[in-house]
Amino acid sequence: MLDVARAAGSLQLIAGQVAELEGEGKRISADEVKYIHERKTSALMCCSARLGGMSANCTPAQLKALTDFGYHVGLAVQIIDDILDVTQTSERLGKTAGKDTKAQKATYPAIVGLEKSRKIAQQLTDRSFDALKIFRGKAVVLEALAEFLLRRDR
Numbered sequence: 001m002l003d004v005a006r007a008a009g010s011l012q013l014i015a016g017q018v019a020e021l022e023g024e025g026k027r028i029s030a031d032e033v034k035y036i037h038e039r040k041t042s043a044l045m046c047c048s049a050r051l052g053g054m055s056a057n058c059t060p061a062q063l064k065a066l067t068d069f070g071y072h073v074g075l076a077v078q079i080i081d082d083i084l085d086v087t088q089t090s091e092r093l094g095k096t097a098g099k100d101t102k103a104q105k106a107t108y109p110a111i112v113g114l115e116k117s118r119k120i121a122q123q124l125t126d127r128s129f130d131a132l133k134i135f136r137g138k139a140v141v142l143e144a145l146a147e148f149l150l151r152r153d154r
Helices: 002-008 013-023 029-057 059-086 108-112 115-136 140-150
Strands: none
Touching: 002 013, 002 029, 013 029, 013 115, 029 059, 059 108, 059 115, 059 140, 108 115, 108 140
């Protein structure tokens, strides 16, 4: 429960949400956007992966690998969501497209462009899969989940 409290608490999810709200309508850096994503999506993915690992009695090295997986997949998922927000239609997304632009949210595509955002997302995706190598093929469910989240239409 401590992991959940930390992920949802004032230093992670709440801090990320505050930073995101404070950044709306302002020109902020890619590092500041990364800070937001680390505190929100990435923190929640890390927590989820770690809780699964704890319930499976993972070793400290395996928990570290799950933390790395959650961190990288969380950042990649958020960047991909930001990309999809500007490249897909509302019908295709199943939610309103262009909301980030309309709300003047700071996103990777807005700051570094679509191509660089895609490159960063790919690098993070590669790192997330690399983190699972310690499980030697026994993390197929996590790999499938990551594949689904990361290979959506972009």
